[in-house]
Amino acid sequence: MNAQRPLGKSGLNVSAIGLGCMGMSEFYRDQAMDDAESIRVIHRYVELGGNFIDTADMYGVGRNEVLVGKAIADRRDRVVLATKFGNVRGPNGEFLGVRGDAEYVRSCCEASLERLAVDCIDLYYQHRVDPDVPVEETVGAMAELVTAGKVRFLGLSEAAPGTIRRAAAVHPIAALQSEYSLWSREPEDEILPTVRELGIGFVAYSPLGRGFLTGRFQRFEDLPADDYRRTSPRFQGENFARNLELVERIRGMASNRGCSAGQLALAWVLARGEDIVPIPGTKRMNYLEENLGAAEIRFTPEELAEINAAVPAGAAAGARYPEASLRFTNG
Numbered sequence: 001m002n003a004q005r006p007l008g009k010s011g012l013n014v015s016a017i018g019l020g021c022m023g024m025s026e027f028y029r030d031q032a033m034d035d036a037e038s039i040r041v042i043h044r045y046v047e048l049g050g051n052f053i054d055t056a057d058m059y060g061v062g063r064n065e066v067l068v069g070k071a072i073a074d075r076r077d078r079v080v081l082a083t084k085f086g087n088v089r090g091p092n093g094e095f096l097g098v099r100g101d102a103e104y105v106r107s108c109c110e111a112s113l114e115r116l117a118v119d120c121i122d123l124y125y126q127h128r129v130d131p132d133v134p135v136e137e138t139v140g141a142m143a144e145l146v147t148a149g150k151v152r153f154l155g156l157s158e159a160a161p162g163t164i165r166r167a168a169a170v171h172p173i174a175a176l177q178s179e180y181s182l183w184s185r186e187p188e189d190e191i192l193p194t195v196r197e198l199g200i201g202f203v204a205y206s207p208l209g210r211g212f213l214t215g216r217f218q219r220f221e222d223l224p225a226d227d228y229r230r231t232s233p234r235f236q237g238e239n240f241a242r243n244l245e246l247v248e249r250i251r252g253m254a255s256n257r258g259c260s261a262g263q264l265a266l267a268w269v270l271a272r273g274e275d276i277v278p279i280p281g282t283k284r285m286n287y288l289e290e291n292l293g294a295a296e297i298r299f300t301p302e303e304l305a306e307i308n309a310a311v312p313a314g315a316a317a318g319a320r321y322p323e324a325s326l327r328f329t330n331g
Contacts, residue, residue: 003295004051005277007201010174012123012153014080016270016295018052019045019288020205020281021068025060035067038283042071046078048292054177054203054279056084056127057112061093065115073117082203083112084157086127100130102141109145125155125177135159135167143171155203161194173200180204180276182213182265182307183234183246183316196275207269207278208291209234209316212243214262215251233319249310259297260290267297268307 003016024038042053055068065083072079085108088096112121124145126138145151153174156167167173176195180187184206195202208214210229217235229235234243247261254264262280269278280291299307 005201005274007123007153007175007203007277008173008195008275009199010153010172010201012080012174012201014052014277015050016277017050017266017292018054018082018203018277018279019050020279021053021055021064022059023281024067024283025064034283037285038067039071041283041285041288042068043075044285045288045292046072046075048289050292051078052080052082052277052279054082054205055116056087056125057108057115058084058087058089058127061089061091062111062115065112069116069118076118080122081116081118082123082125082155083116083121084125084127084155085109085112086125086130086157098128098130100126100133100135100138102137105138105141106145109150113150120149121151123153123155123174124151125157125175126159127157129156129159129163135163136170139167139170139173146171157205161190164191164194164198164200168198168200173198175201175203175277177203177205177279179206180269180272180278181207181209182250182268182311183209183243185313188313192273196273202273202276204269204276204278207266208262208280209265213247213250213265214260215247234316243316246311246315250307253303253307253310257297257303259293262287263290263294263297264307266291266294267299268304270294270297271299271304 004013005016006013053068055064057065085105086098086100088099090096124142129135130138139154142154154171155175155177156164156173157177159176164176178187178191192202211217233239250264251261254261257264266278266280269276282288282291
């Protein structure tokens with residue numbers, strides 16, 4: 001997989017499919033945590049031509065950055081390294097809110113550089129927008145990190161159109177990262193038109209609907225007791241059953257194409273524009289290679305129309321986050 005895509009007009013080119021590393025350290029418990037296997041997955045991703053690796057300081061309360069740092073130590077020059085700050089976690093993993101003040105920006109960057117064991121972060125995102133701090137202050141502090149040589153490019157995550165415009169007026173923004181998939185199409189209304197107007201790339205997280213769109217989960221009970229997804233409205237009660245109907249449609253179309261449901265869902269995201277880069281996460285080799293195979297799939301206009309008709313915008317049952325978490329999206 002050697003195809004690359006530009007992140008807007010920033011000049012930063014990344015693999016058409018990135019690698020999200022969150023689940024290697026926290027949240028998804030359908031597979032045991034295995035750092036050695038996760039490092040092998042990262043190495044294999046790079047061997048296969050991938051270069052775009054995504055982490056954040058909150059994943060595993062810093063453990064994921066340490067893991068990624070170890071994995072890329074001997075191949076740093078082959079990797080575009082992205083990490084994030086903004087979600088505040090306590091020592092026991094408790095969520096303490098969102099911060100975007102200048103002092104916090106600077107301290108988070110220093111901590112991430114140390115955990116990652118690198119001199120410079122390629123793409124540094126504000127993970128969530130702090131409603132109590134003007135984005136101009138946050139991005140201004142991030143811009144100082146660029147001047148200092150500690151960061152190359154800046155990004156935002158789950159930011160609203162107005163926030164994106166205000167941020168871009170302070171310093172060029174290379175990428176906006178938000179959830180986007182067949183069952184989370186909200187960015188199509190205002191976000192995608194805004195970033196395209198401003199020359200900002202779009203990075204799609206959870207392009208496989210937190211694994212649901214792969215068809216691996218047939219019952220709520222398939223999720224381990226401590227899996228984060230048990231708290232997601234889309235995985236609960238009647239929503240689960242209704243969303244499973246969407247997955248069955250995807251599986252049927254994928255079978256006709258000779259690919260997996262996950263590959264079809266991922267290829268659909270890729271087909272939405274050359275400026276969109278999905279970052280599916282996995283900690284298993286077989287899923288990594290399956291995901292990368294989606295880059296070879298091409299749809300005819302008729303096939304795309306069939307997919308859009310089978311899983312139209314707004315078809316998913318339930319909100320994409322619990323109410324407490326939704327407060328910090330589209331900020």
